Amino acid sequence: MKQSNDLYEVFLRSIRGVDHRHVGSLHADTAEQALTYARDVYTRRSEGVSIWVVKSTDITASQEQDMDSFYDPMDDKPYRHASFYVLPDEIDNM
Amino acid sequence: MNKITNSALYSYLLGMADDALILGQRTSEWCSRGPFLEEDIALSNVALDYIGRARMFYQYAAEVEGLGRTEDDLAYFRDERDFSNLLINELPNFDFAFSIVRQYFLDVHACLYLAQLTSSTDQRLSAVACKAIKESRYHLKRSQTWVLQLGQGSDESQRRMQSAIDELWGYTPELFIMTESETALLAQGIAVNREDLLQDWTKSVMADMKNSNLQIPDQQWKVIGGREGEHSEHLGHLLSQMQILQRSYPGLTW
Numbered sequence A: 001m002k003q004s005n006d007l008y009e010v011f012l013r014s015i016r017g018v019d020h021r022h023v024g025s026l027h028a029d030t031a032e033q034a035l036t037y038a039r040d041v042y043t044r045r046s047e048g049v050s051i052w053v054v055k056s057t058d059i060t061a062s063q064e065q066d067m068d069s070f071y072d073p074m075d076d077k078p079y080r081h082a083s084f085y086v087l088p089d090e091i092d093n094m
Numbered sequence B: 001m002n003k004i005t006n007s008a009l010y011s012y013l014l015g016m017a018d019d020a021l022i023l024g025q026r027t028s029e030w031c032s033r034g035p036f037l038e039e040d041i042a043l044s045n046v047a048l049d050y051i052g053r054a055r056m057f058y059q060y061a062a063e064v065e066g067l068g069r070t071e072d073d074l075a076y077f078r079d080e081r082d083f084s085n086l087l088i089n090e091l092p093n094f095d096f097a098f099s100i101v102r103q104y105f106l107d108v109h110a111c112l113y114l115a116q117l118t119s120s121t122d123q124r125l126s127a128v129a130c131k132a133i134k135e136s137r138y139h140l141k142r143s144q145t146w147v148l149q150l151g152q153g154s155d156e157s158q159r160r161m162q163s164a165i166d167e168l169w170g171y172t173p174e175l176f177i178m179t180e181s182e183t184a185l186l187a188q189g190i191a192v193n194r195e196d197l198l199q200d201w202t203k204s205v206m207a208d209m210k211n212s213n214l215q216i217p218d219q220q221w222k223v224i225g226g227r228e229g230e231h232s233e234h235l236g237h238l239l240s241q242m243q244i245l246q247r248s249y250p251g252l253t254w
Helices: A031-042 A064-074 B003-028 B037-065 B071-076 B096-117 B123-151 B155-171 B180-186 B194-211 B233-248
Strands: A006-013 A021-028 A050-055
Touching: A006 A031, A021 A031, A021 B037, A031 A050, A031 B037, A031 B123, B003 B037, B003 B071, B003 B096, B003 B180, B003 B233, B037 B071, B037 B123, B071 B233, B096 B123, B096 B155, B096 B194, B123 B155, B123 B194
Parallel strands: none
Antiparallel strands: A006 A021, A006 A050
């Protein structure tokens, strides 16, 4: 067996109707094996009803050096926030 | 329940409890020694499933016996000759391949066995089987994946898997032998007919071996005697390690 196997990212859905959330990562040789390890490592205390595993190398992530071009342009566009409306008192959970 | 059924049920339960405890204890030896962290955790989980299974059988056995003994008395204060586990469970782990092949043979068997036990006329046994079969289906998924992976892996992994199969093969016939107690309980729909499972077990195993570049050996040797308390030299060592604390400090708790 090769010494270091692939890294997989693990996503769990905690209850039905809720999104899968990233909970961590683990090593495995195949996606199937990653799924069984995820079951043992991340759902031992009944934390989940559904598991996704994704090879870490299959994730394309934004880069630190792109911060300026990615996020700064949004700073001066406050009109994108729904903060210019006066909400009726009845709606108190927005 | 009449006396005969009672004593048959007790020895039946004890046999299944001992199978589960000894395999659980053996598998727990992998804890902190697994080939990598994830597999270490998974192996320990399997070991715990078996110890949990042993507890359910021991608790029931102790009640059936009716002498006031507890599950702990049965696990910690019986000697080697009183243990009735099948021999395959007590063999040392040797290497990872050996542990995986053993687990695989037993998982295929457990899935077939427990499926039948779910319709036992004994409701308590049926409930235990319903719980345990879910675990065993998962164990099988794991061990089957490993058999495929290591069988088709490197020359070294294939060689180790094949030698584990050759070594373990003679211990598998014992899985399909009925004891007197089992035969008596079978007539009442309580126990499972082990002999009926052989064909399906062999079929599953042959299919997986074929896909894994592994062979079932030709030799016809077999070792039996576990149910009668005739064990290999390995069980005593396992028991001494498992029992020493309770025997040195009886009744000690966490």
